[in-house]
Amino acid sequence: MNSSSTATRPAITLTIAGSEATGGAGAQADLKTFQELNTYGIIALTCIVSFDPKDSWNHRFVPVDPQVISDQLEAVQACYAQSLDTVKLGMMGSPTTIDTVAAALGRQAWKNIVLDPVLICKGQEPGHALDTDEALKTNLLPLATFITPNHFEAEQLSGLTINDEQDLINAARKIHEISGAAVLAKGGVRIAGVDAVDVFYDGETLEVLRAKKIGNVAVSGAGCSLAAAITAELAKGATPLQAARTAKEFVTAGIHNRVSGATPFDALWQGGRR
Ligand code: PXL
Numbered sequence: 001m002n003s004s005s006t007a008t009r010p011a012i013t014l015t016i017a018g019s020e021a022t023g024g025a026g027a028q029a030d031l032k033t034f035q036e037l038n039t040y041g042i043i044a045l046t047c048i049v050s051f052d053p054k055d056s057w058n059h060r061f062v063p064v065d066p067q068v069i070s071d072q073l074e075a076v077q078a079c080y081a082q083s084l085d086t087v088k089l090g091m092m093g094s095p096t097t098i099d100t101v102a103a104a105l106g107r108q109a110w111k112n113i114v115l116d117p118v119l120i121c122k123g124q125e126p127g128h129a130l131d132t133d134e135a136l137k138t139n140l141l142p143l144a145t146f147i148t149p150n151h152f153e154a155e156q157l158s159g160l161t162i163n164d165e166q167d168l169i170n171a172a173r174k175i176h177e178i179s180g181a182a183v184l185a186k187g188g189v190r191i192a193g194v195d196a197v198d199v200f201y202d203g204e205t206l207e208v209l210r211a212k213k214i215g216n217v218a219v220s221g222a223g224c225s226l227a228a229a230i231t232a233e234l235a236k237g238a239t240p241l242q243a244a245r246t247a248k249e250f251v252t253a254g255i256h257n258r259v260s261g262a263t264p265f266d267a268l269w270q271g272g273r274r
Pocket of ligand 1: 018025049091121224
């Protein structure tokens with residue numbers, strides 16, 4: 001180990017997530033967010049998603065072999081045994097992957113486990129989402145310290161139907177009750193109104209975070225980047241509410257400065273605040 005000053009040593013942030021080759025979402029979005037927010041980013045890959053330009057940009061999904069997921073986590077945990085206490089969980093994609101990841105998480109103590117409960121990606125079997133939902137609820141929800149469900153995921157996890165802001169508040173409360181975690185439930189473009197509304201609830205504080213909607217189409221990477229920004233801020237010592245506020249600003253700036261390609265959706269630019 002070198003003997004340089006600890007003052008400049010960055011906080012370490014691990015994401016356990018899938019690759020999305022065009023760079024908009026997944027582990028790529030997480031790593032760019034970590035770098036932008038001055039943490040040292042690490043990835044353990046769970047799956048590889050490749051959009052198919054010949055088939056309406058639907059997702060082709062390939063899981064990483066469970067042993068290989070385990071090996072990556074073994075390497076990371078052994079390398080940073082002294083300093084790794086913050087992890088983000090992104091797309092798992094299957095119950096087997098969830099079991100593998102839960103087992104690795106159980107091998108050490110964590111300060112922050114941020115769960116972005118990604119349930120389904122186009123191109124996966126719908127039945128898959130149900131299995132994944134159950135496995136998430138059983139194996140990952142109880143470990144999480146912070147959960148960032150989008151509209152669909154909040155409905156699945158809470159069992160509630162969400163049409164408006166009050167429904168989103170009820171869902172955030174319910175997800176906190178079943179997990180004990182801080183929750184940021186994201187309304188995104190799916191709740192009517194001029195603002196993109198997210199609800200924060202940690203059992204004590206309820207805060208509705210608002211930003212003017214920028215268009216009415218979801219931007220790729222917004223959810224991943226939001227959870228990654230929360231992860232980075234927590235790793236640097238922010239409270240959950242501070243982390244949520246900073247993450248919302250970070251994502252809003254990234255959507256303002258989004259990147260477009262041939263896909264029908266744009267991608268968030270993590271450098272948007274510069
Ligand atoms: O945004 C959800 C998401 C997460 N992770 C991966 C993805 C996607 C959506 O495309 O591909 C790897």
